[in-house]
Amino acid sequence: MANLLSYVLFLALRAYAAPPEYIQRWPDGFTPAPGDPSNDSVTPSLIPPPGSSKHPPHSIIIGVRKGGTRALLEMLDIHPEVAAAATEVHFFDWDENYSKGFDWYREQMPYSYPTQITIEKTPGYFTSQVAPARIHAMNSSIRLLLILRDPTERVISDYTQVYFNRLENHKPVQAIENMLVKNGALNTRYKAIQRSLYDVHMRNWLQHFPLEQIHIVDGDTLIHDPLPELQRVERFLDLPPRIEASNFYFNQTKGFYCIRSDGHERCLHESKGRPHPPVNSNVLRQLRSYLRQHNRNFYRLIGRTFNWQ
């Protein structure tokens, strides 16, 4: 009896915590028997769970690329009142998507229950010239999440990702020094460096949104001690506190926290947390020194400092 009771309770909790999933439904009048050869020719249609619908996001993780946006979204997805979009939509930064309009955008969102908020993440928004005005036009009171890490580390991580993508596609690769230096000087036009000029991009956002609407998550802290950062996000989004220490466990092999929720364990993709290549110390010093003034400008803009080198 006690067993049955706890099982029912378990089901109730699961139903509460589980994000909406599609339900498989076979066409009317068709129920395949095991081994039925027509099984292969008839596919079930997928219907959304009753009571759920799609909404434009209540909050967007706008960046930064290589800042930990995937980790942040996956960790927020632990929360029963969060419905996270599965893919990066690139609606506000890519014209060919933006021209499809807001109805198309809403269709890209996951099904959610009325008690849930929808969150999308596209790291390219932060460095996009046009995204802030477009997001403002959709919802001027939307809450934005921005996850940042040391901008020098971000440059190297950005390079590393492109390096592995090119390797996989059998394209030629360059040493990082060849990207960072041109004609004996720091190549400040290198896209990975441009994306790390947080002050430049932030100024663009602050022309459209007040600072109170942009919550900055410390990406370096999130990796080493996720819970306090997530609790700050819960408060920013007015979510009841539901994420707990027991939702995380440290994976020694990965050197990362993995997630435990709904009785499932999951770790970030293999491509996350790749080791960085060694960088010539002289070049690294030039890069740090170039970014230092931009970092100071950024601290002044947001009224907060970080331990960036």
Ligand SMILES: *[C@@H]1O[C@H](CO)[C@@H](O)[C@H](O)[C@H]1NC(C)=O
């Ligand atoms: C036929 O479909 C049912 C329902 O998805 C499945 O459980 C069963 O294993 C299938 N049988 C075969 C032989 O494919």
Ligand SMILES: *[C@@H]1O[C@H](CO)[C@@H](O)[C@H](O)[C@H]1NC(C)=O
């Ligand atoms: C947005 O547009 C790009 C380029 O056309 C495309 O590759 C991408 O899949 C689009 N996003 C979605 C969600 O369709």
Ligand SMILES: *[C@@H]1O[C@H](CO)[C@@H](O)[C@H](O)[C@H]1NC(C)=O
């Ligand atoms: C705009 O965003 C705010 C903050 O998340 C939310 O409360 C509100 O419902 C949104 N408005 C629309 C029309 O989606």
Ligand SMILES: *[C@@H]1O[C@H](CO)[C@@H](O)[C@H](O)[C@H]1NC(C)=O
């Ligand atoms: C820890 O990480 C390794 C390497 O990514 C993975 O193979 C393993 O399954 C993980 N273990 C747990 C308990 O998550």
